[in-house]
Amino acid sequence: MIGALGKIQSYDWGGYMIVAGLATEAVLFFFLGVIPPEKDYYWEKLYPGLGDYDSNVQALTAGPAIGGAVAVKPLNGEVVEKQLNGMLTELQLMSKSMSSLKALQEVDFSKTQDQIKSMGNFYDNMNKAIAAMAESVEDTKHYKEQMATLNKNLTALNAVYGNVLSAMTGGVKA
Secondary structure, three states, X not given: OHHHXXXXXXXXXXXXXXXXXXXXXXXXXXXXXXXXXXXXXXXXXXXXXXXXXXXXXXXXXXXXXXXXXXXXXXXXXXXXXXXXHHHHHHHHHHHHHHHHHHXXXXXXXXXXXXHHHHHHHHHHHHHHHHHHHHHHHHHHHHHHHHHHHHHHHHHHHHHHHHHHHHHHHHHHHO
16 A cells, blocks of 8 residues: 555655565465364364264264164263252243233233323313413502502602692682
């Protein structure tokens, strides 16, 4: 890559670097082609003799071969009983889960739509009531402002009336 960059930029060393890089790549590919890949499977453990062409391959689960016949190990009753008890417990848990699912299946959801609709109506009415309350708060503020203005006007009117009365009573004496 560095050689290609040098060649594109027209540096003198670009051609030499391309040759060195391609030679290194060729050597690596040669070794990858000659050396076989490492095995990542282990079939020989389950099937002994799998690597030998002429071997008689049988799975280890069939038991060891004795004189051409397969010897079967006797079953251990305790081990089998423990395994069966474990499976029985799992089956009982699954049965309980299935009965819970069946109970859920039998639940009647037919009136749920009506309940949701009535809840929607309730919320709509509640929103209307809240809006009406908000409007009444605005009306109360407006009423309070009008009362304050009326109070000022009455005070001014009382002052004028007081002046008129004092002028009339002052004029009668004179």
